[in-house]
Amino acid sequence: xxxxxxxxxxxxxxxxxxxxxxxxxxxxxxxxxxxxxxxxxxxxxxxxxxxxxxxxxxxxxxxxxxxxxxxxxxxxxxxxxxxxxxxxxxxxxxxxxxxxxxxxxxxxxxxxxxxxxxxxxxxxxxxxxxxxxxxxxxxxxxxxxxxxxxxxxxxxxxxxxxxxxxxxxxxxxxxxxxxxxxxxxxxxxxxxxxxxxxxxxxxxxxxxxxxxxxxxxxxxxxxxxxxxxxxxx
Numbered sequence: 001x002x003x004x005x006x007x008x009x010x011x012x013x014x015x016x017x018x019x020x021x022x023x024x025x026x027x028x029x030x031x032x033x034x035x036x037x038x039x040x041x042x043x044x045x046x047x048x049x050x051x052x053x054x055x056x057x058x059x060x061x062x063x064x065x066x067x068x069x070x071x072x073x074x075x076x077x078x079x080x081x082x083x084x085x086x087x088x089x090x091x092x093x094x095x096x097x098x099x100x101x102x103x104x105x106x107x108x109x110x111x112x113x114x115x116x117x118x119x120x121x122x123x124x125x126x127x128x129x130x131x132x133x134x135x136x137x138x139x140x141x142x143x144x145x146x147x148x149x150x151x152x153x154x155x156x157x158x159x160x161x162x163x164x165x166x167x168x169x170x171x172x173x174x175x176x177x178x179x180x181x182x183x184x185x186x187x188x189x190x191x192x193x194x195x196x197x198x199x200x201x202x203x204x205x206x207x208x209x210x211x212x213x214x215x216x217x218x219x220x221x222x223x224x225x226x227x228x229x230x231x232x233x
Contacts, residue, residue, distance in 0.1 A: 017049065017056050021067040029058055038066055074110040075120055076139065076146060076157065079225075081110045089153040094134050099233075102134035103127075103195075104226040106150050111139070113157035115171040119143045126196040130187045131208075131233045138188065140196075147173065147184060158184060193232045197222070204228035 020026040028037045034045045043066060049058045064071045064082045072081040093105035107127060122141025129137045139146040140163070147158040159171025167175045172184065179185050193208040198219070204227060206218045220230055 015051070017058060019063060019067060021069075023068070025067060027063060027066050029056075029063070031056060036062075036066065072110045076111050076113070076117065076122075077125060077141075078120075078122075079110075081108075091150075091153055094150050099132070099134060100229055100231045103129055103137075103229045106134045106137060106155070107229065108226060109150060109153075109155035111146070111148055111155045111157050113146075113171065115157075115159070117144075118160050118162055118168060118170050124197050124199070125228075126194060127229070128188070128192045128194050131191045131193060133187065136187050147171075191233075195228050195230065195232075197228055204230070206230040206232055208232050 015031045017029045017031075018026055019029075025039060029045075029049045030036075031049050031051050034048045036043045036045055045059060045062050047059050049056055051057075060080060060082070061071045068085055069082050070085050070087070072083070073079075074081065089105075089109055094102050096102050106129075122143050124142050126140040127137050128140065135150045137148050139148055142163070144160045144162055146160045149156050149158055157171060159169060159173030161170075161173050161177070162168035166177060169175050169177065174182070177184075180189065191209055193206065195204065195206050197204055202222055204220055204222045206220070206229075208216055210216050218230055218232075220227065222228060
């Protein structure tokens, strides 16, 4: 996933923002104005940038697309993904030996689904990976659990079930499924590792069972979203 790795300049006491992509194209935005300038050409915005608590907030879709990036909004996790127009996810990121990096790559792929989701009011994100794997995981959001598979450069939701009622399912998961026998859950029947956001907004927790079967919890500080994935089996 590639966001703005290029340049960002704040000028005139945070009244003006200049962004430049890797091709040298720049976009200049003035706080409070709906007019932006790309290479000197005037462009109309739907909404103006604003200064909030010393930070300039800009319309992400407008800025991204004006500089040649593609914007993808994922409804399951309520996340915005910004990539270059030519970006193609490399599956080698999932199969690499560095399991922590592979799992970080896995959660950076927007989840697609072709079924009616049960509920989109999840309150947090937890990821359950089978030990030693990064190509499949279960997303837990406090309402439902979603089975996700990474294949051919895409993250696809296989199905969902409600946390508190297994008769409520969607996608390929049958109602009242039996976890220990349903083939969809075969990868998760042995040991799993769990990564979760803490409610303080600045840390994350990982839980796993060590070689002696003892439950271990690790906490870490989070600067960017993918930091919730720690180095585990």
